[in-house]
Each structure stands twice: as structure tokens, then as C-alpha cells.
Amino acid sequence: MATQRLKWLLLIGMALIWGSSFILIKKGLLGLDPYQLGSLRIVCASLFMLIVGFRSLPKIPAGKWKFLAMTAMLGIFIPAYLFAIAETRIGSSIAGVLNALTPLNALILGGVFFGLSFQRLQVMGVTIGFIGSLMLVFTGQDMQTTTHFGHVVLIFIATVCYGLNVNIIKKYLSDMDSLTIATGNSAVLLLPSLAILTANGFFGVVHLPVVQQASLFVLLLGVFGTGVANLLFFRLIHLSSTVFATSVAYLIPIVAFFWGLLDKEFLSPMQFVGACVVLVGVWLSGKK
Template sequence: MEKKLKWYLLLLLGLIWGSSFILIKKGLIGLSPFQLGALRIIFTAVFLLVIGFKNLAEIKHYQWKYIAITALFGTFLPAFLFAIAETQVSSSICSILNSLTPLNTLWIGILSFGLSFKRSQFFGVLIGLIGTIILIFGGATVGSTENYTYTILVVIASVCYALNVNLIKRYLSDVKPLSITTGNFTVMLIPALIVLFSTNFTSIMSESKTQHAMLFIMILGILGTGVANVLFFKLIQISTPVFASSVTYLIPVVAFVWGMLDHEFLTPLQCFGAFVILIGVYLANKK
């Protein structure tokens, strides 16, 4: 039964996380990037406090500083970086560049946390870097130079995710995943509210397009972050980290399909760059 369940969970996670990028794109129709990022955090925080409030007691006093740091790099900064990036970069490209997270996790672990590595993993990082360069500059015929700056924001977000993974592994490995996640969003709730009400949100919140956009972000926050994290932790429990990490390959596929349905496209050179990145991810994750 568990053998089938792990495959169902893997496919479901690929569908949920792969849909996150199109939800951000739709949310930006009625919200600014800062409003979107803040609402994403707020919706998720409320959901997690409902289901995981009791788990906060398991976090020791001295661990809260690491909870705050991982909240900053694991969610707070990426939530705004992705929203800003998607004002100029397609959801498909954002999802592909998000696949750099395992590669960034590896090199950050090697340089900063003393992680051991194999030659194939080192080549995986190099190949992934080459693929990234091809993907970013492969759209020169259809994009403007200005877009490159926004594309780099996605790369920075993936570096934040990677740093977060290494920090959790080093400092919070004895804390339950639900406790970490609930703690992260508890820490971010007040800053997110401050960011949200520092914008013109109160003056536009009654507009129909704003409410429509909020619905997409509520789905993104509750389903794409809250529920997905619980499912991912369950997947790790009933399978292996290597199997669970293979969701990385499904996310760009789902996002690419959503992008095509929304009239996005990649140049042939960008498709090749995406393929090169996935080869790099495979080599970096190979046992």
C-alpha cells in the first residue's frame, strides 16, 4: 500500500508545486508583488497555526533564532523575489530556474557546511550552471535585456531555499518538520502584515480583481505551501529523501504545461537549457 501511496503523493506534489508559478502570475493581475508575497505568507500562517499551533511548544528557547533565520531565507525573501520576478519573467522559466535548488544546496553545503561530495555531483553543479546561462540568455531574441535582472531574482530565491535546507540540517534536525514550518510562519506573520498594510491594499481590497487575485494566493498559500509541506514530510517518512527529491523533475513539467495553456512559450535554445539543468540536477542527486 505504501509503495503506491508514495507515487500518488509524488505526483500530487508535482501537480501542486508545479501550479504555484501560474497562481503567482494570476495573482499579480490584481496585486502588487509586495501585496502578493505578504498575503501568501499570511494565508499560510493562519492555516498552519490552526493545524500546528500545539507543535510550537516543541521548539526550544535557543532554537527560535534559527527558526527566524530559516523563515527569512526559506520563505520570506523567496515569496517576494518570485512575485517581483514574475512581473517580467514567464512562470515556465521561473519554475525551471527553481530546479536549481538541489544544485545550490550542494555547493553551499560543500563551501559553508563541510558537506562531502562526489565527482559526479561536482560536474552536476557545473552542468546546471551552464544550463542556467543557456536558459537565461537563450531568450534574447524574444526578450529584453531588462528581463535578465528579474531572472537573477529567481536564482537568488533558489539560493535562499538552498541555504535554508543546509541551516535546517545543521541546526534544526532534531525538530519535527511541522514544528519548524509552523514556527517559521509564526515568526513571519507580523512582518508580512506590516508589509501588506504599508501598501495601498486597504484602498483596493474591495475591488473585484483584487479579491479574485486574493483567491489565487489563498490557494497558493494554503494548498501550495501549507498542505504541500505536510504531504512532503509524509512522503519522506514513507520513502527516501532521494525519491522525495525527484519531485524536482515534475515541477517544471507541470509549470510548463500551465504556461503553454496561458500562451507562454520557450525558444528552442531555452528548452535545451532547461534540459541541461535537469541533467545537472540528476547528477547532483545521484547516489
């Protein structure tokens, strides 16, 4: 019972953090280009994790580093840039909803490539949750937002990366604690992201007020949206199934739309119905 409560607390905590990430990306893009934003996000997250968990690095077996590098690229590096690029043309609320494709991809990839089994009830939960997510976006004001197919595809690719990431962690890194995984990811990513940040001219414009303000949003995004959230995510993967862990993507749109409400974007009655459908899907996908 205690484990079950912890699973739900972790899920809700991640939803609150990740659901706020899209508005932070939007604010960060006001002063940074997508590559500066993605790189700065990773640098901030990596520095935070290395400060918190540097003592865990010597514990990592040599044979695990290749899997840590894979999860670092798929779970952090590639999506950080894809979402930043996508949000130059797609609203933060729509990006949050499209992120709900993650559990579906995790389920399909896990069954096809990783030999993981899943039950009919879990498939039903994933499907219901995804339908609820579609209701959230296609019955509200965001229908008026112009979307660009190529940028939608970028988010889809990011969710495929997330789906591969969670399956790799579950299959090859389940014997490692969440702090060690997150710190190992940070050790892999710090220098490449710092090199891209430098090459893209960030340090030449960091003195500008608009860049400094945007960087503060990205600092929050990196420390909480990547560093803290990944710690919670890795812990949840160890405690539950990949389907339940990635079902956080169904709660993320609710948080994203809440931020929109604070920004005077009002939800339609059908969107509230969609939110309830999302919660039903999460509940079903987490059942054994």
C-alpha cells in the same frame, strides 16, 4: 524500498505544487502589486499552518527559534517578494526554469559553509539537470520573451536563499518533524507579513472585484504553494540528501511549461528532450 518510494512521491508532489506556483503568481499580479502578493501569500500560508500545527509550538526548544527564524526568512519571506517582483517583468515559465539554480546553490553552499560532503555523481546530476533546464527555456517560444537582467538577479538571489535554507534545516533542525518546523516558521512570519500587507493598502482595495479575484489565486498559492509544499519539503529533507531534496527545482520547469501549454504555449521538440535530460539529472543527484 518503502522509504525510496516515499522520497519520489514527495518529490513529484512538490514539483506539481511548486510548478503551479508561478502561474498563480502571474494571475495574482493582475490585481495586486508584488508586495501585497508576497505578504498575502505568507499570511495565508501562516494562518493555515498555525491552524493545522499549533499544538506543536510548545514542543520547540528555546534554542531552536533562532534557526527557525533564519529558515523562515530565507526559505519563505525573502523569496516570496523576490519572485513576485521578478514576475512583473519575467514570464512565469522563465521564472520556473531559473528556480532550477537552487540545487546548484545548495550543493555549493553546503560544501563551502556547512561541511557537507557530496559525491562526484551528485555533482554530475546537478550539472546535467541544470543543462536540461536551460534546454527547456532556450529552445522554445520563451526565447522571444524580453527579460530584464535585474529581475533575473532577483531570482538568483532567491535561489541562494533557498540553498542556505535547506542546509540550515539539514544541519540544525533535522531532529524536528516537518510540521513543527513549518508551524514555527509561520509563527515567526505572520505578524511581519500582516504589517506589510496593511501598510501597503491591501485592506483599502480588497473590496474591488479584480483584487478579490487575484486574492483567490494567492490564497491557493499560500496554502498549497507555501504551506503544504513546505511540509512535504521538510519531510523530504529528513529522508534524503539536500541535493536530492532541492532537485525538485528540476521538475518544476516541466510543470510550469505544462501550464503554458494549457495557455496555448507550445513546446518545441528540443524542450521535450530537455525534460528528459532534467529527469536524468534528478535521478543521478539522488543516488548515494
